[in-house]
Amino acid sequence: MDPIIAATHADPYPYYAQLRAEGGLVFHQGLKLWVASSADAVAAVFAHPDCQVRPLSEPVPKTIVEGLAGEVFGRLMRMNEGEPQRCPRSAIEPGLALIDRNEVQALVNARLITPDAEGLSKAMFRGPVCVVAALLGFSPAQGRMISELTADFVACLSPLSSQAQLDAAHGATEQLRGYFIELLAKTDSALLAAIKQRFEGDADTMIANLIGLCSQTHEATAGLIGNALVALRRHPELLGASMDTLMAEVQRFDPSVQNTRRFVAAACEIDGVRVEAGDVILVLLASANRDPALDEQPDSFLLDRPNRRSFSFGSGRHQCPGQVLAMEIACATVREILDHGVNLERLAWHYRPSLNGRIPLFNIVGD
Structure with missing residues (x-):
């Protein structure tokens, strides 16, 4: 076991506890990187201005830097610091909240969900992006295409991607860009109108961050939905519990x-430890969520947890701006899956290969 393999292990949480016991920030x-495993260390990393989202020497991954996917990546607010991060965020975040x-529930209800493995996969991965696409003003047919293209784009963000996936991502990015150019020219949904009104950057940066909104929705929300089904x-x-309360604990307990x-970016001290320019810190959100210093009885799944705290959506200047929307989509989707009669007792799963995501892929035992 290591801190990266742990993300898709059947139960990584005892290992995370072991890491915390060895020290909050340890090399x-x-x-060949630092591992921040405690709540204090994770909070300190997120708060420090010299701990940045991309290395100074490689603002765009070298595997995509020469293509259109790389151009979009370089404009994403979550992959930038300073004004390139603040400007898109200040335009997009208020509308999402x-x-x-x-409206979210109605959009989820309108989707066809079947209680089989394929139906669960579509509900987890395609459905949330279709909801976001509809909120931005796309038609249902366009939303389905946006969802498929987003899946192709997201593939380029993983170091595990093959060359074929990287090539497909550039093509998908070109098509996504075309869809958004047309949308911005003729449609003003309430959400898109609010974003356009606040946005002070150029059109290419706006389009990149609208693509980014879809890409962030794709995997993170799929994981929320899947891990809620695992919990149930x-x-x-x-x-019979409140879905809002259930999801609030799921995102803390098994993010x-x-x-x-x-x-x-520069030599500094983090949680009492000196780190040097060029060092990499792996920030273990899931471990920090289970730190007793953050929440009492952290390894218990408690619906009525007082003052629930977690790092699942980040913290500080790069905290996820779409947290409220992601939680609403996940809650609505799980309700709809349950209403369609999925047999939870027959669910089996393994975790999608990933270096940081914990997303269950389901099959139905006996099918």
Whole structure:
């Protein structure tokens, strides 16, 4: 086991506890990077201005830097610091926080969900992006295409991607860009109108970050939905619980994004440890969520947890701006899956190959 393999392990949480016991910020000799595993260390990394989302020497991954996917990547607010991060965020975040949950529920209800493995996969991966596409003003048919193209684009963000996936990502990015150019020219949904009104950057940056909104929705929300189903499979007594409360504990207890990285831009001290320029820090969100210093009884799944805290959506200047929307989509989708009669007792799963995501892929035992 190591901190990266842990993300897709059947139960990584005892290992995370072991890491915390060894120290909040420790250098891992095998991976040649620092590992922040405690709540204090994770908070300190997120708060420090010299811990940045990309290395100074490689603002865009070298595998995509020569293509259109690389151009979009370089404009994403979550992959930038300073004004290139603040400007898109200030335009997009306010509108996302005001989405009508009834509208989200109606959009989820309108989708065809079947209680089989393929139906669950579509509900987890395609459905959330279709909801975001509809909120931005795309038609249902366009939303389905946006969802498929987003899946192709997201593939380029993983170091595990093949050359064929990287090539497909550039083509998908070109098509996504075309869809958004047309959308911006003729459509003003309430969400898109609010974004356009606040946005002060150029059109290419706006389009890149609208693509980024879809790409962030794709995997993180899929993980929320899937891990909620896992929780219900393991704790069937929770079936009658408030979905909002259930999802709030799921995102803390078993987050879909287990870790992220920060790159040290200048020598500094983090949680009492000196790190040097060029160092890499693996930030274990899932481990920090289970730190007793953050929440009492952290290894218990408690619906009525007082003052629930977690790092699942990040913290500080790069905290996920779409947290409220992601939670609303996940809640609505799980409700709809349950209403369609999925047999939780027959669910089996393994985790999608990933270096940081914890996303269950389901099959139905007996099918």
